[in-house]
Amino acid sequence: MADMFVSRSLEEIRFWSRIMKEHALFLSLGFSYTDKQLIEEAQHFIALFERIEEQLSQYSNNSDPQQIRAFNTHVCQAATAIWAYKRKVLGLTLQCKIRSNNFPLLVDHISREAAYFANRLQDLNEGKLxxxxxxxxxxxxxxxxxxxxxxxxxxxxxxxxxxxxxxxxxxxxxxxxxxxxxxxxxxxxxxxxxxxxxxxxxxxxxxxxxxxxxxxxxxxxxxxxxxxxxxxxxxxxxxxxxxxxxxxxxxxxxxxxxxxxxx
CATH class of the missing domain: 1.20.1260.120 (Protein of unknown function DUF2935)
Known part of the structure; x- marks a missing residue:
């Protein structure tokens, strides 16, 4: 069971961290040039998930489950943070406070994926395999x-x-x-x-x-x-x-x- 926990955790992080990094890139490409703060925040998340991908390379399916549990918690916090950022962007879009090429449904879509990612890591840490x-x-x-x-x-x-x-x-x-x-x-x-x-x-x-x-x-x-x-x-x-x-x-x-x- 411990082996399954480790392998599943690393698999989820490997797949979804790349997805989160790309979401941040797509958002940044869709903003107006005047939305400098939002672009900077997107770039922050690109760098954050790149660091997570680098950290991921330090682990294997033989890693200590306690270390993986701690890593899951760290990555879950990152997923929750990018979820909050995406919901902020959605709110600004729906209130017409920003104009971008990012469809509101697309922003909602990628925020649902961030929530899913965070929930998957929480489930794994709770032993739901x-x-x-x-x-x-x-x-x-x-x-x-x-x-x-x-x-x-x-x-x-x-x-x-x-x-x-x-x-x-x-x-x-x-x-x-x-x-x-x-x-x-x-x-x-x-x-x-x-x-x-x-x-x-x-x-x-x-x-x-x-x-x-x-x-x-x-x-x-x-x-x-x-x-x-x-x-x-x-x-x-x-x-x-x-x-x-x-x-x-x-x-x-x-x-x-x-x-x-x-x-």
Missing amino acids: KPLPEAIIKENVFFLRIMADHAKFIGHLLDPSERKLVDQAREFSHDFDQLLFQAVDLDSMRPQSETVPMLDQFLDQNRVSVASLRDFKKAARDLIEACKIKSNIHPLLADHTFREAERFLHIIDQFEASLTAKS
Whole structure:
């Protein structure tokens, strides 16, 4: 169990610290040149998560669990701090106190991911390693909403002349909205729905849709990097959303393995 705690902790930090660093970069790129303080704060978070990535290299799966627990606490504080920064940016945006190229939904989206990261580290430090059926459904609700948001952002950031790709992004947005509503319905049906067959079907359906979106993101990323698509999508943002879809698929695999072990 101690080995699982260490490996899971390092895995979460490795993935999400990079995501947090990139969020800060994307925010900084979207601000107006007059928003100097907000840009400086974003740069502070880029440096903060770069230091965390450097510290991460000092640990391995054989590290002392007590050291990892302390590291989790440190990183959780950083995730909580960037969450507060993102919520401040969202508030300023909604009050029209700043004008930027960062959609309010995008800022809300990345703040939800920071909260998720902080909560994951807290759960690990509390010994919550194996997911319960309730946690499986709630985690899928979280990630399905993330995937739906990604499709919306892609659709809005593509040049309007990219009609076929815009239509595909809208279709993915609609499909993931429906999957999200379905997951919310399943969540409200508990405990009657807490059976392995129903959760298996739920995860299988999600995997097919996420894999399809992942492939779309990969194709779009490759075309953006080759300058074959007209858009306002930064190549790193395209890769960023691709990696998050890959992460969701990895989590679905972990959940299915956990259900198989219980059956």
